[in-house]
Amino acid sequence: MPVQSVLSVEGLSVKFAQRNSSLTAVSDLDFELARGETLAVVGESGCGKSLTALALLGLIPPPGRVDGRAIRLEGQNILGLQGEAMRRLRGNRIAMIFQEPMTALNPVLTIGAQIVEAIREHEDVSYVAARGRAIALLDRVRIPDPRRRFDDYPHRLSGGMRQRAMIAIALACSPAVLVADEPTTALDVTIQAQILELIDELKRETGTAVLLITHDLGVVAEYADRVLVMYAGRKVEERATADLLAAPLHPYTRGLIAARPRIGMRDRFRARLTEIPGIVPSLRDMPPGCRFAPRCPIAIEACHLAPPPLIPVGDDGSVACLRIEDFRVSEHSASYSRAY
Ligand SMILES: Nc1ncnc2c1ncn2[C@@H]1O[C@H](COP(=O)(O)OP(=O)(O)OP(=O)(O)O)[C@@H](O)[C@H]1O
Ligand SMILES: [Mg+2]
Known part of the structure; x- marks a missing residue:
């Protein structure tokens, strides 16, 4: 190799x-x-x-x-x-993003909660630290107004924004x-x-x-x-x-x-x-x-x-x-x- x-x-x-x-x-x-x-x-x-x-x-x-x-x-x-x-x-x-974000996003959890979960599943960090990172990630994938979007459910986002959210989770x-x-x-x-x-x-x-x-x-x-x-x-x-x-x-x-x-x-x-x-x-x-x-x-x-x-x-x-x-x-x- x-x-x-x-x-x-x-x-x-x-x-x-x-x-x-x-x-x-x-x-x-x-x-x-x-x-x-x-x-x-x-x-x-x-x-x-x-x-x-x-x-x-x-x-x-x-x-x-x-x-x-x-x-x-x-x-x-x-x-x-x-x-x-x-x-x-x-x-x-190793992470994956799919064609249709709704199949990968959990409809009953906010976008922010899903990123926090992705971070805390693999790293031993506090909720507050993970939340800060999640907001930074939303910002990095250019979701406008990330602090507010953090509390949005997936169905509130457009297709493009949902795909960005999935990328944020994948890159968490x-x-x-x-x-x-x-x-x-x-x-x-x-x-x-x-x-x-x-x-x-x-x-x-x-x-x-x-x-x-x-x-x-x-x-x-x-x-x-x-x-x-x-x-x-x-x-x-x-x-x-x-x-x-x-x-x-x-x-x-x-x-x-x-x-x-x-x-x-x-x-x-x-x-x-x-x-x-x-x-x-x-x-x-x-x-x-x-x-x-x-x-x-x-x-x-x-x-x-x-x-x-x-x-x-x-x-x-x-x-x-x-x-x-x-x-x-x-x-x-x-x-x-x-x-x-
Ligand atoms: N559960 C299954 N049982 C039997 N065959 C399956 C199963 N899942 C997929 N296949 C077969 O495996 C082959 C490859 O499927 P795959 O989904 O990887 O194709 P793909 O290249 O991604 O196609 P597409 O461009 O349409 O997404 C297909 O012929 C499909 O019918
Ligand atoms: Mg395919």
């Missing part, structure tokens, strides 16, 4: 037991997250992004099961930690890792930008590492240092953001970026994955080879036979495609572009 790594995930799988078998929703996922770094996780709906996030926090609901070699958080293997041991870390060393104990699962999808565009700026600014101030799950390639371009592309529960490509957006290697990533309109930076990458012809295979019926092969315009026979290994590219990138060597030759890239 590199010295800088605050989170190192090795061979993570998430499975759901069925009557006679089990469904694997996330397969053998590896990634690392360094201090102060933002890693974006992108991929079509149902590819396992949220399950990956929940697995890190020990929040996979039964009958789901997390397997793997290790989930190292600041050097400690937290894979399989349960109950009190996991609760001590959650909200303290300065976690090493912040997992943000589509944190702005439910908000309007202006508020989205403000919330993402806020997360980015807090990250730069505190060095918290951010795992940012998003559908929006414009958001990736603007905020992520590296990108992990998932397809049907597997990592298919992981690269530095600039490299991936400029020269995507996996056919799936290429499809994702292919249809970008030629407007501003954010809009240019605002392509939706559904523009790729075909549909994602069902968990019950995964193809034996590359899971993208049935939709891939350049698949060869070998692609249908066995899952491709992850091949290292550049300094710290990787791509799971048997045709990567061909991609490095430009005429194949040209034939690929024609296929789209």
Whole structure:
């Protein structure tokens, strides 16, 4: 594990037991997250992004099961930690913000009480000290008039303000890792930008590492240092953001970026994955080879036979495609572009 790594995930799988078998929703996922770094996780709906996030926090609901070699958080293997041991870390060393703040906020407690609770659950401080910190946090996430807002219930706040309150709770104990699962999808565009700026600014101030799950390639371009592309529960490509957006290697990533309109930076990458012809295979019926092969315009026979290994590219990138060597030759890239 590199010295800088605050989170190192090795061979993570998430499975759901069925009557006679089990469904694997996330397969053998590896990634690392360094201090102060933002890693974006992108991929079509149902590819396992949220399950990956929940697995890190020990929040996979039964009958789901997390397997793997290790989930190292600041050097400690937290894979399989349960109950009190996991609760001590959650909200303290690793915290999560969700798409819909109302699912995470308690409707019968004031915003202030919830931040105070988050602080005092992990730190032995007086109510008065925790209250002072909570008000400072509300101010830091730019909730106006924080002293008054402290006593407000969640339903009194707008969607954007609720998301800010959730960020305040998540950051109450300065976690090493912040997992943000589509944190702005439910908000309007202006508020989205403000919330993402806020997360980015807090990250730069505190060095918290951010795992940012998003559908929006414009958001990736603007905020992520590296990108992990998932397809049907597997990592298919992981690269530095600039490299991936400029020269995507996996056919799936290429499809994702292919249809970008030629407007501003954010809009240019605002392509939706559904523009790729075909549909994602069902968990019950995964193809034996590359899971993208049935939709891939350049698949060869070998692609249908066995899952491709992850091949290292550049300094710290990787791509799971048997045709990567061909991609490095430009005429194949040209034939690929024609296929789209
Ligand atoms: N309790 C469960 N039992 C069986 N399968 C499940 C369960 N929960 C999730 N899944 C399956 O796991 C897969 C991954 O789900 P996940 O929520 O991680 O997708 P996602 O990438 O976050 O999608 P989205 O972009 O829509 O949020 C999906 O195919 C989903 O149907
Ligand atoms: Mg999700």
